[in-house]
Amino acid sequence: MLQLSGQDASFVYLETPHTPMHIGSVGIYDPSTAPGGFVRFKDVLSFIESRLGGARSFRQRLVRVPFDLDHPYWIEDPEFDIEFHVRHIALPKPGDWRQLCIQVARLHSRPMDLSKPLWEFTVVEGLDNVEGLPPGCFALVSKVHHAAIDGMSGVEMSAAVHDLDASMKPPEKTDDWQPENMPNVADLLTRSYFNSLRQPMRVMETIGRSLPGMAKLAATVSKGDVSIANTKMAPKTRFNGKVSAHRVWDAVPFKLADIRAMKEAVADATVNDVILAIVGGGLRQYLDDKAELPKESLTAMAPISVRGEGEKAALGNLVSAMVIPLGTHIADPMERLQYVHDQAVNSKAMTNAVGARTLADYSQLIPSGLAGLAARLYTRVGAANTHAPVFNTVVTNVPGSRVPMYFCGARMVAMYGTAPVFDSMGLINPVYSYGDTIAVSFTCDRDMMPDPQNYAAALRSSFEALKAAATGAPATPLKVAKAAPTVKPKAAAKPKTVPMKPATPRKTAAKQTATGRKPAARKQGAK
Structure with a gap:
């Protein structure tokens, strides 16, 4: 048994039917590189099953302490069943980008079963009409708590x-x-009792580690090296209230070379600075079109990994965070990039002064029962609608592979991200890089953003404006799909192609046959 940290447990306490707290990805694959030129669903099952030993999270489930008197524990699930965690669906014709976005949003909005290992993979086939992708591609939509x-x-x-x-x-x-x-109740309560006895010592240790950092921060502020002028609550926007149970999702990929060229326009600027400036420009245009743009700059929380070299495979969260103004009050894209860079440098200096790891350790000091009760009450009373937010959105950067990756023999052609939203923070922007591209994805509450295609268009426009200002040459982001209609697609007729057939239970799988998707040039049918 391994106990969750306070930070990890907080995501369990924040979980409600309207705020499922899982993150994930949307990988898109070309099956023409797989053996035989296609991938069957039973091949996917056996492939994933053979790789379960590569990550502990695959077969560990939560055990909660009665009344949340202490943080939950991880145990190796005695009832693990891979066929519960790997699912299979297909898009109806024509299988375009907008249909995929709707399906990803639906999958993401559904809470996970907290009594089982906290991950799900859904194979989505039928991506036959997505601009920029070869016909016959399939997606792997992952969800991990x-x-x-x-x-x-x-x-x-x-x-x-x-x-x-x-x-x-x-x-x-x-x-x-x-x-x-499975542990018994008496064992869990005994562990909770002894942990509570050690809690005062942990509090003193954490406070002791933070005192030198606080002194260092005070010294840097007094010298003028760090400014605290912008350390205030963020302006209220449509994205900062109580969220519903419904989501929207979309993604906009860009050429990584273009992003790197843009950062050269500002001394010492980073790729992250450019992405934040693009998101700031996109939010500015989206809110301005609705006559809802605040005079003050919107802010973004940017997570910082504090994971050491020896902790890369460790379970859970080892992150701190910075809050960075996005320059949404600045119309000129180059001025916005300079402003975002300056604010990021200042925020990083403040975090470094105190210590990012120390800030993360403060989450361990919150009593488990109080944390769970506070999270539930905050949601039930709709408190998010009554106060100014600490930040307006989240922009989180996840570095990916620079070389091609393969799943079940199929070559990955694109990678995007999904992430949770919750009360007071209804928009999150995961940024995933893969190969020579970097994509700004976003997940949002559907009531707050009923027109996700407009925000996607605003991100493209912000990119183009910053590219033109930084290099003097217009640029076009990588196209995934044309502008999407605002209405949901009608139900299509049953496809003529034969979809992947789900595998039967493993004890009889050897006696079964399955159908597979072949390249478009070949006749499709049973294999």
């Missing part, structure tokens, strides 16, 4: 089910996993 991973440890989980070539070579490491028995 935020209590189990952060962005960096999620990369480790993704690496477990991806290869560097299409050979599907079995992993060299032997899988020696063993299930555990």
